[in-house]
Amino acid sequence: MIDPRVASGLRDLLPAVMIPRERILRTFRETFASFGFVPIETPHIERMEVLTGKGAGSEEVLRQIFEVTNKGGTPGELALRFDLTVPLARFVARHIDEIGVPFKRYAVGSVFRGERPAKGRFREFVQCDFDTIGTDSRLADAETALVIYSALTAAEVPRFTIALNDRKILDGALEALGLDGKTGLVLRSLDKLNKIGRDGVHAELARPAEEGGAGLSEEQAAGILDFAEGGRGRTDVLDAAEARFGANERAARGIADLRAVARLLEAGGVPADRIAIDLGLARGLDYYTGVVFETTVDGWERFGSVASGGRYDNLASLFTPRRLPGVGASIGLDRLLALMEEAGALKGAGTAAPVLIANFPGTDPGVPMRLASALRKGGIGCEIYPEPIQVGKQMGYGTKHGHKLAVIVGPDEVAGETFNLRDLETRHEDRGLAWSVLEDSVRGALEVIEHRGASS
Template identity: 45%
Template structure:
């Protein structure tokens, strides 16, 4: 062998990760659970290319996202870029295909996105998002459904303590309009969005600096936005303060309907938190806005956020497409679940391990494996007729709970020895009773 050839150092790019089974299995399990929820609401899956023409993607999320975009010229001289979220590609998709899809259209999309920003805990340059949107309807029922889905996903993943913070842009706009500040709304909302992070004083200062808000106006905004109390108490207060404004009244009514829906669905009230300070920095939200926080890990940030927008695809089509949706950050969620010990689920790749006692009897083992698989069991047959100690050790290390031993003695009697590696107990089981016995053990 030539050891002269210099080896290439195996490595991955910053912010890009390998997923060995211990990571890939929980991720697949998560995606399965999330998908099940989407489907239970009648959402259909779509997929789009990772790579798009740069002009499709740039300029949609502001300077920041343009800077973070992986962009290059392909071999055909095209200016292309990797998608940095799933929303913009969906807008393009909707503009291109809405004629065939019909409205309302409900889709979910699970896939990787890329952002060339600095890495941090739960933040990578390649990460998975799960987006779900209903487009083509203005009905508040669609907004309610999105919130219910967020709730059901987190519940399905095993989270107990979380809260979906909701607000309505019409409430905020009504508030600003009542103060004569409709003009500076985007800048004011961007400042407001930082409330939880930098505090009321700095927010007031920023609003005064960037949006020509008078100190008294800032005080009133912050007072309204920081109303405390139960969800219905907050609504009452809002009603009193700005309920006479038509737009605000609509927003308040929609939020009231959302609360009623959650109550009707029997969801604990503390999982939905009316929070007038939630604005979402993005300009395009026009109605409901969502931000989901884990009570036990507030520092990790929002793990699922979104809202209602007036027109998704206006950049690509004259067709008016209002919608509402949210996106879930899978990798951030996985980091959270890891931290909270929700990821400890068995990662065993199989339920039953079949020992290959002798190579001569391979067909016997393949036959039984097949029978068990047909019965829905996950079965691994060891590829080599190595010593049984080796094979059992292998099965044990993988966390496979049950092993099937069928050597000459068992074959002569027409039985299998089933050894439960969890307690070390073995039992002889007749060939005919095998499937039922194993299923009972799992």
């Protein structure tokens, strides 16, 4: 027999996870749409040259690409997408005359990376992306962070913090320190600060270039790390950065842009204590050019960022000579779910329908079919137990799978056109209710249960 286990880094998802997962996805889609973002879809498989073009991603990401070879196909021609942003750039370049700019899109789908599996890190995972293409506006930058805040808040994610930086500040600081030729290497090392710590990043920065490091002196490496680690806090950290690097034109522009974004977020109603300036925040992908975001759940930072992104003004240049600046972010659904599950914040159930209709022994099965149809027409989900077994066992099934209520109709109830309504948590049962009040009775009982859960 074949072992039914899944490959390393992949997962089966049970209903107890899938049901809240679908609920969160609905919340995200509704949030994106409320800001004017429209849905698109791109293929899971892209041409390799699309995914590996200069600037599409860091060397580390590109090494994790899953190659796809169809029977009789050309090796190295196709690959699974590793994010939704590079396919977006290709999509926009191809369809720009149809969609126009500014263009605001969202997309939800699986992406694939051949990285080593770890807690909250998988080889296939779902990203929820939203992007604004065709504008340099700081308002679009700030709106990206506002969407992150709104979507996570609506999904009842535990308290989180959105860290902001602007790559121009880091680029300008490195330029002022005479390290502009090593920007990519330095930023990719800084991006690992939370993963491998100061000593690990210092070692990478000081390692000779021929050994894959940045080749910085001990003093340069320490200076960069001091700047990165000392630059986290409220907007006042920008004052210190301006005093040190404000003479550099690029750094000064980044500081001004970040201040503008912070002011707009305040105007948008994002609490100040949910925003942190982090001058060491780099983001590992090469295509970021301006503001960058990373969102972590307070106290659960070991899971890494659950929502991240930034501005990428040159990515579409891979596919078109037309300048198409963009800004966007991605919410990592599977990492977020893993975190919420471990934190006890995932409200799960084994069923998507709140009501179980009993299949009472000796009752014509057409009766539960009729009652279930009436409830569904009223917008109330319900499940009929398929077998006419002992009612107690049916109630046990309902409790186990997370049904809230059970509608029970035996031969006596059929004769009187009545039903019994049982609360499966408290076991309280209202008897002899008329079929004519079925929908109102069930709806009212569900509202009581919802209120009970909110106050507990």
